[in-house]
Amino acid sequence: MRDSSPIGHGGRLTIDLSALRANWRRLAEVAECPETAAVIKADAYGCGIARAAPALWREGCRTFFVAHLSEGLAAREAVPEAAIYVLNGFPPGRAPEYRAATLRPVLGSREEIAEWAAANRQEGVIRPAALHVDTGMNRLGLSVPEGLALAGDPVIAQAGIDLLMSHLVSAEVEHDPLTDRQAAAFATLRAAYPGIRASLANSSGDFLPVCRADLARPGYALYGGNPRPGHDNPMRPVVRLEAGILQVREVAAGETAGYNARWTAPGPRRLATLSLGYADGFPRASTGRGEALVGGVRCPFAGNVSMDLIILDVTEAPQEALRRGAPATLIGDRLDLETVGRNAGTIGYEILTGLGRRYERVYRD
Ligand SMILES: *Cc1c(COP(=O)(O)O)cnc(C)c1O
Numbered sequence: 001m002r003d004s005s006p007i008g009h010g011g012r013l014t015i016d017l018s019a020l021r022a023n024w025r026r027l028a029e030v031a032e033c034p035e036t037a038a039v040i041k042a043d044a045y046g047c048g049i050a051r052a053a054p055a056l057w058r059e060g061c062r063t064f065f066v067a068h069l070s071e072g073l074a075a076r077e078a079v080p081e082a083a084i085y086v087l088n089g090f091p092p093g094r095a096p097e098y099r100a101a102t103l104r105p106v107l108g109s110r111e112e113i114a115e116w117a118a119a120n121r122q123e124g125v126i127r128p129a130a131l132h133v134d135t136g137m138n139r140l141g142l143s144v145p146e147g148l149a150l151a152g153d154p155v156i157a158q159a160g161i162d163l164l165m166s167h168l169v170s171a172e173v174e175h176d177p178l179t180d181r182q183a184a185a186f187a188t189l190r191a192a193y194p195g196i197r198a199s200l201a202n203s204s205g206d207f208l209p210v211c212r213a214d215l216a217r218p219g220y221a222l223y224g225g226n227p228r229p230g231h232d233n234p235m236r237p238v239v240r241l242e243a244g245i246l247q248v249r250e251v252a253a254g255e256t257a258g259y260n261a262r263w264t265a266p267g268p269r270r271l272a273t274l275s276l277g278y279a280d281g282f283p284r285a286s287t288g289r290g291e292a293l294v295g296g297v298r299c300p301f302a303g304n305v306s307m308d309l310i311i312l313d314v315t316e317a318p319q320e321a322l323r324r325g326a327p328a329t330l331i332g333d334r335l336d337l338e339t340v341g342r343n344a345g346t347i348g349y350e351i352l353t354g355l356g357r358r359y360e361r362v363y364r365d
Pocket of ligand 1: 119167202203204218219221334
């Protein structure tokens with residue numbers, strides 16, 4: 001570790017809140033929308049809603065998106081005065097809990113809209129909600145024809161709709177015609193809902209002028225993910241994952257390492273065992289492809305990632321970096337979220353949101 005070994009934990013996750021705030025500012029500039037929100041679902045993409053949301057609030061962020069009621073309640077505690085939208089809407093009969101915490105459900109079906117409008121009538125207070133129209137994902141929201149048909153219907157006002165939104169299918173893919181089709185459908189919808197704010201862009205959509213609206217909704221890029229794959233990452237890294245070396249050993253050609261002997265030394269090799277494994281949230285699927293930085297040198301994983309341990313081939317690492325307790329970097333520097341995701345056969349989003357509860361967490365600001 002930079003300071004000392006994480007005492008009582010396998011790995012240390014350092015979360016840079018000043019980088020998070022800088023990323024939000026950057027995205028707000030790039031998006032050129034009157035307002036930029038922050039998506040903080042999945043515990044702020046693994047970074048911790050209780051620390052991330054207040055940091056963003058201090059930077060000027062006033063609107064937040066989560067996926068579930070439980071996340072909405074955590075967000076409400078973290079940012080008491082913010083507007084908080086719940087992307088997955090609300091389950092039947094659960095409107096009172098949303099209302100008690102002044103959470104705004106994102107409504108995606110006629111049934112859901114009617115239930116929220118009925119709750120507004122009953123309470124005699126119109127509490128705001130968003131309307132989700134599906135322009136191509138086929139996942140959540142009214143269809144475009146349904147959305148157009150409901151425009152001007154009194155139920156829209158009764159349900160307190162104050163935001164019209166849709167979600168992009170592949171904004172990270174350059175020049176994808178699907179994005180243009182979605183943007184065109186969304187423009188038609190906006191015209192049918194005059195006076196209601198609109199939101200289309202996620203992190204990658206922020207960089208596409210065609211996705212500009214009243215409110216941008218970035219998530220991944222806030223936390224350092226690259227919103228423009230194939231280009232240099234314009235965001236600052238937010239998370240760093242390190243684990244300490246427990247032991248170093250020398251093995252001869254032909255010896256194996258780890259469960260089921262999946263790795264065989266091609267010659268005399270030096271191995272180091274790290275105090276971190278899949279139970280910490282580091283994917284076992286990284287077996288055979290994963291790597292860590294030791295003394296600045298990329299060292300491949302040797303053998304299966306096990307529950308609490310990872311074996312590294314540190315033959316190329318400088319000797320002085322191989323002390324017991326010395327740090328290896330699993331996420332950070334050249335091992336960015338995209339690389340770590342690729343090494344595990346997944347995407348950086350899954351790496352970030354899977355960051356375990358078992359790490360020592362250090363926040364810097
Ligand atoms: C998760 C999500 C976002 C944020 O997307 P990123 O790609 O992480 O920026 C925005 N809108 C909706 C509806 C989402 O589900």
